[in-house]
Amino acid sequence: MSSQFEKKELKKKSENLSDWYTDVILKAQLADYGPVKGTMVLRPYGYALWEMVTESLNKMFKSAGVENAYFPMFIPLSLLEKEKEHVKGFSPELAIVTIGGGEKLKDPLVVRPTSETIMYAMYSKWVQSWRDLPLLINQWNNVVRWEKRTYLFLRTMEFLWQEGHTAHVTHKEAQDFTQKALEWYRLMYEDYFAIPVYAGRKSSTEKFAGAESTYAVEALMPDGKALQGATSHDLAQHFSKPFDIKFQSKEGKTEYVWQTSWGFSTRSLGGLFLVHGDDQGLILPPKMAPIQVVIMPIKKSSDLKASELEFYAKQMQETLANGGVRSKFDDRDEPSVGRRFNEWEVKGVPVRFEVGLKEYADRTVTIVRRDTGDKIIVSREEMLITTEKLLKEMQKALFDKAKVFLIENTRDADTYDQFKEIMNSTRGFIRAFWCEDAVCEAEIKKETKASTRCLPAQAGLPLNSETEKGVCIHCGKPANHKWLFAQSY
Numbered sequence: 216m217s218s219q220f221e222k223k224e225l226k227k228k229s230e231n232l233s234d235w236y237t238d239v240i241l242k243a244q245l246a247d248y249g250p251v252k253g254t255m256v257l258r259p260y261g262y263a264l265w266e267m268v269t270e271s272l273n274k275m276f277k278s279a280g281v282e283n284a285y286f287p288m289f290i291p292l293s294l295l296e297k298e299k300e301h302v303k304g305f306s307p308e309l310a311i312v313t314i315g316g317g318e319k320l321k322d323p324l325v326v327r328p329t330s331e332t333i334m335y336a337m338y339s340k341w342v343q344s345w346r347d348l349p350l351l352i353n354q355w356n357n358v359v360r361w362e363k364r365t366y367l368f369l370r371t372m373e374f375l376w377q378e379g380h381t382a383h384v385t386h387k388e389a390q391d392f393t394q395k396a397l398e399w400y401r402l403m404y405e406d407y408f409a410i411p412v413y414a415g416r417k418s419s420t421e422k423f424a425g426a427e428s429t430y431a432v433e434a435l436m437p438d439g440k441a442l443q444g445a446t447s448h449d450l451a452q453h454f455s456k457p458f459d460i461k462f463q464s465k466e467g468k469t470e471y472v473w474q475t476s477w478g479f480s481t482r483s484l485g486g487l488f489l490v491h492g493d494d495q496g497l498i499l500p501p502k503m504a505p506i507q508v509v510i511m512p513i514k515k516s517s518d519l520k521a522s523e524l525e526f527y528a529k530q531m532q533e534t535l536a537n538g539g540v541r542s543k544f545d546d547r548d549e550p551s552v553g554r555r556f557n558e559w560e561v562k563g564v565p566v567r568f569e570v571g572l573k574e575y576a577d578r579t580v581t582i583v584r585r586d587t588g589d590k591i592i593v594s595r596e597e598m599l600i601t602t603e604k605l606l607k608e609m610q611k612a613l614f615d616k617a618k619v620f621l622i623e624n625t626r627d628a629d630t631y632d633q634f635k636e637i638m639n640s641t642r643g644f645i646r647a648f649w650c651e652d653a654v655c656e657a658e659i660k661k662e663t664k665a666s667t668r669c670l671p672a673q674a675g676l677p678l679n680s681e682t683e684k685g686v687c688i689h690c691g692k693p694a695n696h697k698w699l700f701a702q703s704y
Contacts, residue, residue, distance in 0.1 A: 225561065227494045232438050236489060239496050240367050243562045245488070253365040253372035257481070260562065263505035264484055265375060269355060271407055272377060272479060275399045281351040281379060288356070289324040290333045297332060297457040304424020305329070308360040326359040331425065331450075331476060334380050335458040342472060344463045345384055349392075350472075353379040368485030369442070369704050376480035382460060382472040386451060389473035393449045396477035397430045400445035403479065408487050409500040409614040410434050411621045412444055413644070413699055415669030420653050423476075427451035433668045433699065434486050435621050439642025441668050441701035442486045447477035485704075490617055497563025498586050500613050501606035508535060508542040508602060509564045513552055513571040520572060528570040531580060531598060538599045540606070560585065565609055566602060586612060627697075631688050634700070638663045644701050648694035650687035659689050659700070668699040 225242055228235040240246055245261035248254075257265065273283070292311065295301070310326040313319060327333070334352070342350060359373050379396060383389040397414055404410045412432040422429035426448040434442045454460070455471040464470050491498045501507050512528040514521045525546055535542045543564070545555060559567060569581040578595045582602065586609055593601045624643030628634040637645055649655065649667065660666050687694045 225494075225496060228437075228492055229494055232489070235492070235494075236485075237367060239492060239561060240488065243497055245484075246367055248367075251372070253362055255367055255371050255373075257375070260505065261484070264487075264499075264503060265481060267407075267503050267505060268403070268479070268483070269377070272399065272403060275402070276353050276379065279351070279395065280349075281353050281381075283354060284352050285354050285356065286330055286333050286337070288327040290327055290330075292323045292325050294332045294336055295325050298425050298454055300453075301331065301425035305360070308362065310359045310361050327356070328358055328360050329476075329478075330354065330356070330358075330378055331380065331454055332458070335454050335460060335474075338380075338382055338472075339458050339460045342382060342460055342462050345465055348382055348384050348462060348472065349388065350382040351379075351392075352381070353377055366485070366704070368488070369482055371481075374481045376478050378476060378478040381475045382455070383474070384462070384464070384470075384472070386473045389451070389475050390449055393428075393430060393447045393475045393477070396447040396475065397432065397445075400432045400447070400477075400479055404432055404434060404444055404483075405614065407500065407502045408483070408490075409502075409610055409617060410444075410486065410490050411614065411618045413669060413671045415671040415699070417446075417669055418651065418653075418656060418667040418698070420656055421667060423448045425450065425453050426476075427453060431669050433644075433701070434490070435624060435644060435701070436486065436489045436704070437620075438489075439624060439702070441644065441699075441703040442482075442489075443668070443703065444483055444486060445477070445479040448475060450474040450476060491613055492563065495557075496561030498613065499563035499565060501565045501610050504563070504565050505541060506543045506562075506564050507540050507606060508566045508568060509559045510535075510542055510544050510568040510570065511552070511555065511559075512546050513569055520575065524570065524572060524575045527575050528568070531568060531570070531595070534599050535602065538603065540599070540602060566605060584609060625699075628688060634665075634688055635663055638665050638702065642702055644668070644699050646697045647688040647700060648683070648685035648696070649698045649700075650690055650692040650694045651696070652687075652690070652692070655687060655690050655692075663700075664702045665700045666703060668701050668703065670696050670698050 226234040226238045244258045246258055247256045249256050305328045312324040355377050357373055357375050362370050362372050365371050381392050401414050404412045412434045414432050417429040417431055428449040429446055431446045432444040434444050436442055452471045454474055460472045461469050510528050510532055512525050514524055532542050532544050565585050567583040574580050579592050580598050581590055581592050583590050626637055626645055628645045628647045656667055683697055685694050
């Protein structure tokens, strides 16, 4: 960790969210700008957070029988062009290799923007019979999309993600798996990131290129803009037919498989940073924090019992490890204790242990919560159970705070004037009837910068249920659903 850290240099979140966001990413050593414009370097602390994501999602995936694999990052352009809607949707963002080994390539190669085409070329070889299904494969990889406007984590030219791709005997099986993946993503955001989300179906305009239907989780950022957190796609037979992925059914008929794809990227970490933090830096939800507790022996160079103090503090670290709590022992002599406090605050470590000569003498520890700043002194014997309790309380408190913000900033609009007034002031999510006409959708976006985020699921009802009747907020034509609108990243 750099000794050049200066707390006063950190912009205030309460005054300028955008500047604070960039500042905190750089100062917390989460990432840095890469030498190629639009790219970013994930530093160890940032990558550790991504490892927390991969570990958590892998457990969910594998519990459903999904297996990890890896496919090439170079895709023949001719392969990508097999699904016309798909290539049309990605063509502005493609990075294309035309020279290899000093020679012009007969078939240009696309640097992977997503893996449907390269994977399905293989699926057509691997799937022969109903006995080969379902085929449930996920891969963790990097993709390249030539973004013109970039923003650390939220929108970069290259990013990390997982993409799951499944093949099924029936459309119902594929549809069910699409919803299963969406539920994994909701759990990741709400149970791990402590960020409440809306889950629902995207509009035809906003769906994934080549999908029958796209579903997403949508989160709300402090500036009132929405962040599409992750997506899950019902691909129907839109890829299996052009890629000739067929199987012999139990009845002996030749049929095309039904497919899904679903993805969760490093973009999600940008949302995590935006939602949880204050003027002092990040506040990481304990379930996601690579370091849940930082242990800081507070000693002076003249302390005769410094070594005993350190031994006492290290015993605490051992106790935490045995209890499954992730901790870091910070016994540096430089920089000063105060500046090191600031460093760990910026990094968002949930809990800090302060252990000085008084704590050593009393066999206690001073515990400081990052989110509230509250300090408590507990005995050595009570340390572990108190810490576990505080981490659970903090996880819940962060979610509850974000939930209140989401509820307070989700509003119904009955007129277009009301709709525009909200978007011009507080922003947030707006529930409003929409006729589901793409022209109308485009006009709303042009006039208000707000797009359809999703048709949210109602508790206990299918995602596509028609639960209300009304008239479109913009054109006045009949409408069957209230959609969520928001400006977005």
